[in-house]
Amino acid sequence: MKTALRALCASITLLCVAPAVRADDKDVIEYRQHIMKTLNEQAAVVGQILSGAVPDDNVISHLDALALTASTALKAYTPKVPGGEAKPEVWSNWPDFSKRMNEFAKMTADMAKTAHEQGKDAALAKVVDALSCKDCHDTYRKEKAKK
């Protein structure tokens, strides 16, 4: 969490001198990467729970966190800033990309709502549909460069 803390400390200083918000390209790319990494971590947790690798005590909070984070994702792509793993098609096919992102937000929200109203088993039955990440990644995400 050192990076986060460093950002936080820098931010407190900056807060006093830079009231105007202007996201430069690096910041925009980092912001959406933080969101996608959060989704990745929380989806992995749900995968662990589904497989029985870890207990499901926290599952409703994880589904809530997924839904919340999904709700923030589209906004992070609104600045037209290619870079990172995002293909240019994100912006050239914006109507399709945004439709898919909105659908993702809607389905994860529905899954979280189901967890609260009908319990975790009913919610987890919706995981495969709600977290169909691969389709979108195949179209809009570059393959990572091999290290």
Place this chain on the structure above:
Amino acid sequence: MKTALRALCASITLLCVAPAVRADDKDVIEYRQHIMKTLNEQAAVVGQILSGAVPDDNVISHLDALALTASTALKAYTPKVPGGEAKPEVWSNWPDFSKRMNEFAKMTADMAKTAHEQGKDAALAKVVDALSCKDCHDTYRKEKAKK
């Protein structure tokens, strides 16, 4: 998100053959790492917002996601499984560790509540106290091996 998808696909198969939940050590360590990485990503986002690097449109959702994830963290450490970056002191000083984790969950929950009730500026004023990650990391987290 490939790892998550892979876990998810594996999980669907496993779900049919392994109804009993028994977390082995690797799973336990991975689970808490997913949670801590989520906290790291969301704290970094809050840092970006505080510094004015990115707009604050999503800030309440990010604070909610932080609070939710913080609420899941202590549970992930209850199995006494040293490994990863967790020092053995997590378990040998459990009363102190769990007190700090509960305090962290409480303060992030309070910050999220403040955001909903009094607005984002009032909430962000609480960031430094709520996200005082370093103290705990200095005591309970091993330095990462340099790559």
